[in-house]
Amino acid sequence: MENHKGTCLMGLSKESIEKAFKKVTPDNLPEELELKLLTNDMQNxxxxxxxxxxxxxExxxxxxxxxxxxxTEKYWRAVFDHGMTLVLTSKIRGEIISIRAIDIVRKTDKVKTTNxxxxxxxxxxxYLNYCDDNANxxxxxxxxxxxxxxxLAVSESYRRRGIATLLLKCAVELIETLGLESVHIKxxxxxxxxxKIYEKFGFEMLFEQMYEDYRVNGKQVISNIGVHKTNKIYGKTVTCLK
Structure with missing residues (x-):
């Protein structure tokens, strides 16, 4: 029998996402910042x-x-269209200072590269398809x-202040309050x-690819590798709160 777990995610309404967001309570949020769901008028x-x-x-x-x-722009607009992306804005200047982009992906989704x-x-x-194939x-x-x-993106002036950790925690909390029985996060x-942040929140590592070891037809593809040496794929199962 075909497995249809997760298909209910595709039917999430804007109202159910907004209702879940209202239950998110960010800890230690700096007074000058405000957590929001990204709306259409904020897309540009x-x-x-x-x-x-x-x-x-990146x-x-x-x-x-x-x-x-x-x-590239079309990709991010498509992600934002899911209505789940979290944004931190400055209460004083009104500008965006961080984005945790969130969308929904399906098993049948695969980026076509031929064109x-x-x-x-x-x-x-x-390369991303290769990592996904191996992560299964x-x-x-x-x-x-x-x-x-x-x-995830954080403005330069707010880096190294725990913003990325705060937004990941809020993102997981958003998923927990969607009202579904359980949800898997990739x-x-x-x-x-x-x-470090993914592992702090108990995400399971499914695959790790050393950049220097990635080859196509026996040829090393990635060079000029800096301080970051690998790409990891993570997963987590979230039991939603009632």
């Missing part, structure tokens, strides 16, 4: 924020020398769909900082 600012603060500091982007383009013209982007997407996330958890922690960590 959010896209610009990711361009300035995610691309500039190890995989640098390793594959990927440039921001129209396809990607940019070789650098194609190489990155093929959906088979491991026996589910058809999962919540995906797809990216996340990737390309930096040592993000790995």
């Amino acid at each position: 600012d959010a896209v610009l924020f990711m361009k300035q603060n995610f691309v500039a500091h 190890p995989l982007i640098h390793l594959f020398d990927v440039q921001w383009d129209e396809d 990607v013209a940019d070789e650098r982007l194609r190489n990155l997407l093929e 996330f959906f088979e491991h958890y026996g589910t058809d769909a999962a919540v995906h922690f797809s990216g 996340g990737e960590a390309s930096s040592d900082y993000s790995k």
Whole structure:
């Protein structure tokens, strides 16, 4: 019999997500900051924020020398359209200072690379597909769909202040209060900082790929490796609160 665990995620309404968000209680949130769900009217600012603060500091982007383009912007807008992304804003200036991007992924989702013209982007997407194939996330958890922690960005002036940890905790709490029986969460960590945070919250490591060991047709693909040496795929099963 085919397994349909997780399919209820695809039917989540905007109202149910907003109701769950109201139950999220961020600990030690700095007085000058406010936690919000990213709404449609914030998308343009959010896209610009990711361009300035995610691309500039994401190890995989640098390793594959990927440039921001129209396809990249479309990707983030599609993530934001799920209505689950968490945003920290400044109460004083009203500007975004951090984003925890969240969407929903299905077992049948797989990035097609054959029609990607940019070789650098194609190489990155093929690498991500390779890691996903080895992690076997959906088979491991026996589910058809999962919540995906797809990216984190923090403005320069707020780094090293526990913002990433705070947002991951809030994101897990959001999932716990969705009203579903249980939910599986998938996340990737390309930096040592993000790995520590996932592991702090009890995420299970499903696969680790050393950057220097990744090869295509016997040829090493990634060079100029910096302080971050591996990419890890994580998973976690969350039992939702009643």
